[in-house]
Amino acid sequence: MSAVSSNSFARSNTAVGLFFMLPAAAFLLCFLTYPLGLGVWLGFTDAKIGRDGIFIGIENYQALARDSVFWMAVYNTVLYTFIASVLKFGFGLWLALILNEHLPFKSFFRAIILLPWVVPTVLSALAFWWIYDAQFSILSWSLMQIGWIDGPINFLGDPNNARASVIAANVWRGIPFVAISLLAGLQTIPQSLHEAASLDGATGWQRFRFITLPMLTPIIAVVMTFSVLFTFTDFQLIYVLTKGGPVNATHLMATLSFQRGIPGGQLGEGAAIAVAMIPFLLASILFSFFGLQRRKWQQGGQD
Amino acid sequence: MSIAEQNAPLSDDAQGMSYLNRLPRRIVVIYLPLLVFVFVLLFPFYWMAITAVKPNSQLTDYSNYSPFWVVKPTLDHIKYLLFETSYPGWLWNTVVVSVCATVLSLAASVFAAYAIERVRFSGSRSVGLLIFLAYLVPPSILFIPLAVIVFKFGIYDTKLALIFTYPTFLIPFCTWLLMGYFRSIPFELEESALVDGASRWQILVRVILPLAVPGLISAGIFAFTLSWNEFIYALTFIQSSENKTVPVGVLTELVRGDVFEWGSLMAGALFGSLPVVILYSFFVDYYVSSMTGAVKE
Numbered sequence: 001m002s003a004v005s006s007n008s009f010a011r012s013n014t015a016v017g018l019f020f021m022l023p024a025a026a027f028l029l030c031f032l033t034y035p036l037g038l039g040v041w042l043g044f045t046d047a048k049i050g051r052d053g054i055f056i057g058i059e060n061y062q063a064l065a066r067d068s069v070f071w072m073a074v075y076n077t078v079l080y081t082f083i084a085s086v087l088k089f090g091f092g093l094w095l096a097l098i099l100n101e102h103l104p105f106k107s108f109f110r111a112i113i114l115l116p117w118v119v120p121t122v123l124s125a126l127a128f129w130w131i132y133d134a135q136f137s138i139l140s141w142s143l144m145q146i147g148w149i150d151g152p153i154n155f156l157g158d159p160n161n162a163r164a165s166v167i168a169a170n171v172w173r174g175i176p177f178v179a180i181s182l183l184a185g186l187q188t189i190p191q192s193l194h195e196a197a198s199l200d201g202a203t204g205w206q207r208f209r210f211i212t213l214p215m216l217t218p219i220i221a222v223v224m225t226f227s228v229l230f231t232f233t234d235f236q237l238i239y240v241l242t243k244g245g246p247v248n249a250t251h252l253m254a255t256l257s258f259q260r261g262i263p264g265g266q267l268g269e270g271a272a273i274a275v276a277m278i279p280f281l282l283a284s285i286l287f288s289f290f291g292l293q294r295r296k297w298q299q300g301g302q303d
Numbered sequence: 304m305s306i307a308e309q310n311a312p313l314s315d316d317a318q319g320m321s322y323l324n325r326l327p328r329r330i331v332v333i334y335l336p337l338l339v340f341v342f343v344l345l346f347p348f349y350w351m352a353i354t355a356v357k358p359n360s361q362l363t364d365y366s367n368y369s370p371f372w373v374v375k376p377t378l379d380h381i382k383y384l385l386f387e388t389s390y391p392g393w394l395w396n397t398v399v400v401s402v403c404a405t406v407l408s409l410a411a412s413v414f415a416a417y418a419i420e421r422v423r424f425s426g427s428r429s430v431g432l433l434i435f436l437a438y439l440v441p442p443s444i445l446f447i448p449l450a451v452i453v454f455k456f457g458i459y460d461t462k463l464a465l466i467f468t469y470p471t472f473l474i475p476f477c478t479w480l481l482m483g484y485f486r487s488i489p490f491e492l493e494e495s496a497l498v499d500g501a502s503r504w505q506i507l508v509r510v511i512l513p514l515a516v517p518g519l520i521s522a523g524i525f526a527f528t529l530s531w532n533e534f535i536y537a538l539t540f541i542q543s544s545e546n547k548t549v550p551v552g553v554l555t556e557l558v559r560g561d562v563f564e565w566g567s568l569m570a571g572a573l574f575g576s577l578p579v580v581i582l583y584s585f586f587v588d589y590y591v592s593s594m595t596g597a598v599k600e
C-alpha cells in the first residue's frame with residue numbers, strides 16, 4: 001500500500017483520516033484543549049461564580065505568592081508526591097518480585113492484589129476514614145490490645161499524623177498499579193540471563209542489581225511518571241479524609257484549587273492554583289520522555 | 304490473551320532457578336511478605352463489609368464484642384440505604400453515565416485510532432503524540448474551566464454534563480490502547496481487502512473490528528471503570544441529589560452532621576464497589592492487559 005504513493009491517493013488518505021478523526025477531535029478540542037486555554041485565561045482574571053471576570057494581569061499569582069496557605073499546599077503536594085511515590089515504588093517493586101516467583105495460585109494472587117486499584121477511590125477512602133476514626137479506630141484498638149500505645153491515635157486531627165495517614169492510604173491504593181505493571185516488565189526479562197549470571201557466580205543481589213534493574217529501567221520510568229502525575233494531582237483521598245484540615249494543614253494544590261474555586265466561588269484564584277501545577281506536571285512528563293529514550297540502546301539499537 | 308502472557312517466557316522456562324531455593328527460605332522471603340501484602344491490601348474491604356452488616360450496638364462496643372467479627376449480622380443498614388435514601392437512583396445515574404460515556408468514547412476512539420494507525424494521513428504521527436499528551440492532562444486542572452463551559456452550554460447539573468466531559472480522559476486512553484491493538488493486525492489483511500475493492504469503512508467494520516475485539520473489551524471495561532470511579536467532575540458539575548453518582552452521593556448525602564452512620568456508609572461504599580469488582584472478576588486478564596498496555600507502549 002505504501003508503494004502506491006501517487007499524489008491523489010495521499011490526498012484522499014488525508015481526507016479519510018481527517019474524517020475519521022473528526023468525532024474524537026471535536027470532543028477533545030471542545031472539552032480538553034479549550035478548557036485548558038480557558039483555565040490559563042481565568043487565572044489572569046477575577047472571575048467569580050455567576051460573573052465573568054475582567055483581565056487583572058498576574059494579581060492572582062501575586063496574591064498567591066503572599067498566601068501562606070498556598071505555600072503550605074505546595075509544600076504538602078511535593079512532600080506527599082515524593083514520599084508516596086518512593087513508598088509505592090519500593091513496595092510495588094517488592095511485591096512484583098514476589099509475584100514473579102514460581103507460586104501456587106499466582107493468577108489468583110495477581111487478581112486480588114489489583115482490587116484496591118479497581119474499587120472507586122472515594123469509597124475505599126471512606127473505609128480508611130472509618131479505620132482512622134478518632135475514637136473507634138480499629139488500628140488504635142489493635143495497637144492498644146498489643147500494648148504498644150496507651151490511648152487512641154488522633155490520626156486525622158493532628159497535621160503530621162494526618163499527612164502520614166493520607167500518604168498511607170495513597171500508598172495502599174497505588175501499590176497494585178506499580179506492582180502489576182512492573183510484574184509485566186519482569187516477565188519480559190529472559191530467565192537465561194539470570195542462569196548465565198549465577199553460573200558466573202553472581203549473588204542474588206548482584207543479579208537483581210545488574211540484570212533485573214537495568215532491564216526494568218524503561219518501564220520503571222514510565223510507571224513512576226504516571227504514578228507521580230496521578231499522585232501530584234490527587235484530589236479524592238484528601239477531600240474525603242481531611243477536606244484539607246486540620247486548619248488547612250493537609251491541603252494539596254488540587255484540593256485548595258477546588259476549595260477556593262467552587263465552594264469559595266473565586267474561579268479566577270482557583271484556576272490560578274490549578275495552572276501553578278502545570279510546571280510540575282511538565283517536568284515529570286519531560287522526565288518520562290527521557291526515560292523512554294533510554295529504550296533504544298537497551299534493546300541493542302542505535303541511539 | 305493478555306500482553307503480559309504473550310511476552311512471558313516459554314512455560315517450561317518459567318520456573319527458572321527457583322527450585323534452587325529451599326522451602327524454609329522461601330517461606331521467609333516469599334510467602335510471609337506475600338501474606339502481609341495481601342492482608343494489608345484486603346483488610347479495608349473486609350472492614351467495609353463487616354461494618355456494613357454489624358448491628359449498631361456492636362459497632363463501637365469493642366470490649367464486649369470482638370471488632371473483627373459480627374455476632375448477629377443485620378441487613379438494617381442495607382435496607383436503610385436502599386429504601387430510605389436516594390441510593391438506588393445514584394446507582395442508576397452512575398450506570399447511565401458510565402455506559403453512555405464509555406460507548407461514546409469507544410466509538411470516537413475506534414475511528415481515531417484507525418485513522419492514526421492505519422490511514423496514516425499526513426501528520427498522523429504528531430496527532431498520535433498529541434493524544435498521548437492529552438492522556439496526561441489531569442482532571443484536577445480542568446474542572447474549573449470545564450465548570451464554566453458546562454454552565455454556558457446549559458447542561459450544568461444534568462447527566463449530560465458528565466457524559467460529555469468524561470470522554471476527555473476516556474478518549475485519549477482508549478485511542479492509545481486501540482492504536483496498540485490495531486498495530487498488531489497484519490497489513491496484508493487490509494491490503495487484500497483493498498484489492499478486492501473494499502472501502503475504508505468496510506475494511507474497518509468487516510476486517511479490523513472483528514480482529515480487535517479483545518482490545519475493544521479491554522478499552523471498554525477499563526473506560527467503564529474509570530467513569531464509574533470518577534469523582535471531581537461529578538462533584539463539581541452536579542448539584543441536585545437526584546442527578547448524583549454513587550461516589551458523590553455517598554460522600555455528600557450520607558455523611559451529615561456529627562453522628563456518622565458508619566453501617567450504612569460502609570454498606571453504600573460496598574454496594575458502590577461491587578459492580579466494578581464483579582466486572583473486574585470476569586475480565587481480570589483484560590484489565591491487566593489494558594493497564595500494562597497503556598504503560599508499555
